[in-house]
Amino acid sequence: MTAGPAGPRQAALLAHEAEHLAPGGSDEAVHGRRVFAEGKGSILTDLDGHQYIDFGSGTLTQSLGHCHPEVVASLTRQAARLWNVHDAATPDRADLGDLLARALPPQLDTYAYFSTGAEVVEAALRVVQAAAEPGRNRVGALRHGFHGKTAGARMLVHWDIGHQSFAGNSVLGYSPYCYRCPLELTYPSCELSCAKLVVKHIAAKPNVSALVFEPVLGAAGVIVPPPGYWELVADACRRGGVLLVADEVLTGGGRTGSFLASTQFGITPDLVTLAKGVGSGFPVSVLAGRRDLMTEEVAGQASFTTTNGGNPLGISAARATLEVVARDDLIDRVRVLGARVSERLAELHARFDQLGDVRGLGLLHGLEFVQDRAGRAPAPELAAAVYRAALDLGLRTCLGGHILRIGPPFTIDETLLDEGLSLLEQAVETAVRATGGTPRTPAPRTSAARTTGPAA
Ligand SMILES: Cc1ncc(COP(=O)(O)O)c(C=O)c1O
Structure with missing residues (x-):
């Protein structure tokens, strides 16, 4: 190629x-300059x-x-039928709920539908805020996490991506960035000091109601936590009554080798956000949560509806995508x-x-x-x-x-x-x-790379 x-x-x-x-x-876009x-x-x-x-x-x-032909067929069928009826039920939406229930851990049995990653993170924050006990008005986030560019999501992001960070009301914890360990330690002799500091933080700040996190930090460069990190942090959150909000906008839908990355790390989230892979690139996102959190009383009436949230086209793309992912293993x-x-x-x-x-x-x-x-x-x-x-x-x-x-x-x-x-x-x-660098000679490979000419 x-x-x-x-x-x-x-x-x-x-x-x-x-x-x-x-x-x-x-x-x-800046460096690629392709159309x-x-x-x-x-x-x-x-x-x-x-x-x-x-x-x-x-x-x-x-x-x-x-x-993908089946997603195209589903979208084409839907495009010829119905595009927007606000949040009224459509046949595909019920099927999508079943598919999500089969793919997600059993506690995540209630779903609300949106259109983008940042939008679903905002919805998760609304649920957290509504569910929080009086006085628990702060939200925890991890250094190097990315959650979107809207104001609420931006509040959780402590680095200058998109535009300058606006750290707001969130509390920062160390992420497991071993290659650039802020404590200058090395795994495993570090004995997970980063996680222990997050645990300390959680214990010291009883006003934190939730930790919003990426189980594997995607935008910061695919930071994969070492064994033990999430066990310590998730356990401290549980003990401290801090809700676990897994932002799986990027990882959700199978990309890391399980439908949720969280499950590979033994995390049992209370709320999960899904978007990118779930809808094959069509604007659709899902907030999955525990039924007792996703109630009208907790989230506020109409808290889960937006103009384009869960529009029939997005839902049909997600329904077809999840069907193929499951059917074809x-x-x-x-x-x-x-x-x-x-x-x-x-x-x-x-x-x-x-x-x-x-x-x-x-x-x-x-x-x-x-x-x-x-x-x-x-x-x-x-x-x-x-x-x-x-x-x-x-x-x-x-x-x-x-x-x-x-x-x-x-x-x-x-x-x-x-x-x-x-x-x-x-x-x-x-x-x-x-740049004048000298690569080492590659180890011998058995299969030679195929090279084809440009397309006509
Ligand atoms: C983990 C995570 N959360 C939220 C977002 C924001 O999604 P969107 O760009 O659709 O608003 C992203 C985007 O890359 C993301 O990776």
């Missing part, structure tokens, strides 16, 4: 659009006909790849393919000193680029150069600062997955050599 630099039609369209487009796009015209399965095609393996799955949304596939990705990324890590850390779970991995292994200073220019080189070779990834994330569709076939991983290695090599 060789794409080459963006062609003339894309350049012309980007120049045209720039006359009116506001600045402030993602690193991906995608079509997506089918794991392949994207740009306006000049070049093709790309999409290791970004849209924005980690396309669990079934682009335009795709979460088992995520675990198998994820192990393959981890293995190849470990080889990459061994070759390049500028690749400070690779980590991940299921089909969600992060590659952290640094100036050198000893200093660990972030290398955003290098990450951007790898991102661009990968695009030129025919591979799309997700770029944010000095970190590349990869999360291929669950449906990708093994050949294409291997090809994408080989393109990633070539891209890292190209970018590292361009």
Whole structure:
């Protein structure tokens, strides 16, 4: 899959659009400068006909790849029938409730529907606020967590993503970012000091009503907690009467190898937010909660309705997506393919000193680029150069600062997955050599990477 630099039609369209487009796009848009015209399965095609393996799955949304035929059929059927009747019941909504109940832990048996990730986080905060005992007016969050760009969600985010942080009323705890441990310790000799500090915090602040967290921190670069972290923190929350609100907007729906990442860490959440993969990229999100929390008395009448929340199109996309995920045992596939990705990324890590850390779970991995292994200073220019080189070779990834994330569709076939991983290695090599770096010789591989020419 060789794409080459963006062609003339894309350049012309980007120049045209720039006359009116506001600045402030993602690193991906700024550095990628591609105009995608079509997506089918794991392949994207740009306006000049070049093709790309999409290791970004849209924005980690396309669990079934682009335009999965059954999701297209469901959306097309729904588009011809009904688009919006506020929050009135529709046939697909009842089916979606059943599918969610089968996929989620039994305590999460009540659902409300929204359209975006930030919107569902806001709804979770409304429930938390309504359920809180008097005086418990603060919410806990973790350093490096990301929960969206609306004001309430932003209050939980303590780093400058989107725009400057506005920490508000949330209380901050240490996340398990072992590669950049704020306590300068190393696992396991650290004895989970970060978790113990969060536990201390929770005990010291009886006014905290809930902890909102990503079980695996996605936007910050796929930070996977070490064994024991969540056991300590979740147990302290339980004992302290602090609600556990798992923000699984990114991880929910199977991406980490289980429907919820929380269950892999032994967390029993009281509320869960779901969005990206659950609706195949269509704007739909779900707040799943304990029935005793999701009541009218607790949440307030009409607290769960919005103009587009749970609109029939979004619901039909989610219903079709979850049906296919369950029927085709795709979460088992995520675990198998994820192990393959981890293995190849470990080889990459061994070759390049500028690749400070690779980590991940299921089909969600992060590659952290640094100036050198000893200093660990972030290398955003290098990450951007790898991102661009990968695009030129025919591979799309997700770029944010000095970190590349990869999360291929669950449906990708093994050949294409291997090809994408080989393109990633070539891209890292190209970018590292361009900065004067010298990669180590790769260990011999048995299967050679397939390379195809640009699409006609
Ligand atoms: C964990 C998490 N929560 C919330 C959001 C916000 O979702 P949205 O961009 O749909 O508002 C994101 C977006 O990436 C996310 O990763």
